[in-house]
Structure formats: C-alpha cells, structure tokens
Amino acid sequence: MTDLQFPQTDALEVVRVALDEDLGGPDGVDVTTSATIPPDQVSTAHVVARAAGVLGGIPVVPLVFDEVARRLGAAPVHVEVLRADGDRLVRGDVVATVEGSTQVVLVGERTMLNIVCRLSGIATHTRQWAQELEGTGATVLDTRKTTPGLRALEKYAVRAGGGTNKRMGLHDVAMIKDNHKLAAGSLARAYAAVRARYPDVPVQVEVTTTAEALESVGVGARFLLCDNMSVDLLHETVEAVRATGEDVELEATGGLTLDVAREYALTGVDYLSVGGLTHSSPILDLALDLV
Numbered sequence: 001m002t003d004l005q006f007p008q009t010d011a012l013e014v015v016r017v018a019l020d021e022d023l024g025g026p027d028g029v030d031v032t033t034s035a036t037i038p039p040d041q042v043s044t045a046h047v048v049a050r051a052a053g054v055l056g057g058i059p060v061v062p063l064v065f066d067e068v069a070r071r072l073g074a075a076p077v078h079v080e081v082l083r084a085d086g087d088r089l090v091r092g093d094v095v096a097t098v099e100g101s102t103q104v105v106l107v108g109e110r111t112m113l114n115i116v117c118r119l120s121g122i123a124t125h126t127r128q129w130a131q132e133l134e135g136t137g138a139t140v141l142d143t144r145k146t147t148p149g150l151r152a153l154e155k156y157a158v159r160a161g162g163g164t165n166k167r168m169g170l171h172d173v174a175m176i177k178d179n180h181k182l183a184a185g186s187l188a189r190a191y192a193a194v195r196a197r198y199p200d201v202p203v204q205v206e207v208t209t210t211a212e213a214l215e216s217v218g219v220g221a222r223f224l225l226c227d228n229m230s231v232d233l234l235h236e237t238v239e240a241v242r243a244t245g246e247d248v249e250l251e252a253t254g255g256l257t258l259d260v261a262r263e264y265a266l267t268g269v270d271y272l273s274v275g276g277l278t279h280s281s282p283i284l285d286l287a288l289d290l291v
Helices: 008-023 031-036 060-072 102-133 151-160 178-184 187-197 210-219 231-243 258-265
Strands: 042-049 078-081 094-101 139-141 174-176 203-207 223-227 249-253 271-273 286-290
Touching: 008 060, 008 102, 008 151, 031 102, 042 102, 060 078, 060 094, 060 102, 094 102, 102 139, 102 151, 102 258, 102 286, 174 187, 178 187, 187 203, 187 210, 203 210, 210 223, 210 231, 223 231, 231 249, 231 258, 258 271
Parallel strands: 139 271, 174 203, 203 223, 223 249, 249 271
Antiparallel strands: 042 094, 042 286, 078 094
C-alpha cells in the first residue's frame, strides 16, 4: 500500500500511558516476570495471527518493546517486522519476530497486543466496507466516534483498511448541525457566521430532508451530511441537489450497515460515513508465542 503516515508521536504517547496503566506507573514493575525470569535470560517470540483479517498497527510492536527496554534498563530487543499494515492475514501468519530479553518481551506482550489487535480489528472491518463499495463511486469515511486518546491511531487503522479519514476533530472541518442552527437562529445565520470567522475551513451542513438540503445549497453549502435518510429519500435528495448544477459533495450517515451499504452508495452519494469503524469493530486476534 501507499505510505499510510503512521502517527509515531501519538503512538508513543499511547504506548507510555498503556504501560503506566499495566505496571502501576512509570517506575512500576511486572511482579510475576521480575520474580520468575532472570534479567539475563533471552528468548525469541513470534507475533502470530490467530484469525484471518487485515493487519493494522505493526509499527507499534517495536515501539512497545523499545519503551519497555528503556524502563527496565535492558538492552534493546530486535524486532523484525515481516508483514505490512494493510496486508491480508490468514490464521497462523507470523507478522513479526522479537528477539532479546525475556523480561522485556513478557512485560510488553499485553500492551503490544492490546493496541495491535485493536487497530487490526478496525482495519479488518474497514476493508469489508471498502470492498462492499467497490465500483459504486462512493468512499467509506470514519467519524469522530473514536476511543478517547486513540483517535490518531484508530484513524490510521481506517486508512490501513482502505477507508478514508473525514475530519480529525472540531478544528479542521466545521459541521453545522441542528443544535447550531437553533442556537444561531437559522441555518443561514450559522453558515454565514462560520464563513465569516473561519473563511478557509471547509463547512459541512447536516440535513435530514430534501428541503433542508436545497436550503443549504442555497445559502452556499457545498458539503452536505444526509443523516438518517431512507434509501428512497436519499436518492430523491441526491437527484434534487445534482439538479441545481452546483458542485456539492454528499455524504450519507446514520445507522448504516454492511448489508445495505451498497444500496445506499448507489444513490449517487460521494461518501458513506460509519461510526462503527472505530466504535464497534471487534479486535483481530493476535498472539505472542515464545519459540
């Protein structure tokens, strides 16, 4: 795959927080490993897929073990990455080997697996959506419904699975929802206020009816979020917006599932946004086995 731009800085922060959680703080200890494994013992381990899926987050493997070695004052372990993010896996595939201090390997095992299994699950789920939409002209997007603190990594996993990131937060795209319209007094006022205050920021307007969509186009919106529309209503809305002759991007969202994904995509929308990519993807089962 093309360069997915792994968020190294964010990942390292997540790794450190996760290790603190597991060890009881920056100076904490794995009581079982420290009691049973001599500091000079070395081992080789394989990171193995226990189920078929799509790999996501493989750069986390060396990050975790490097950080554990630093905390233990041990020599760095050697990690050989054998598969790339976005690769399809079958049960039994070895995705990385780890060689070095047994203490380092065992202390870092669960932290590494927690993160990589989570990201691989998101990549696997996203790939299912991307495949379902092939040939429709529509693209699957993620949302802001991410695990607090893991957004950069989870959105990276969406990219690894073949999906596309929407906005990263409240700062990079303005989204005018019903509450904004009500608080501002009207859609026109809300839209004008955003354009005046942040002229360079893309603006999207949430709509639930064809009339709202046409009103939004009329005030200048060129990116619409069609929320919780039926297939028939969405098709009607797409046709009405396209008939204006304006270059408007259209996104469908709200309760979308894989079994209806293609039907929604074929209405002519540009995007389907799916919160479930990040809030409801099951993990992909991976394990670390000493050999």
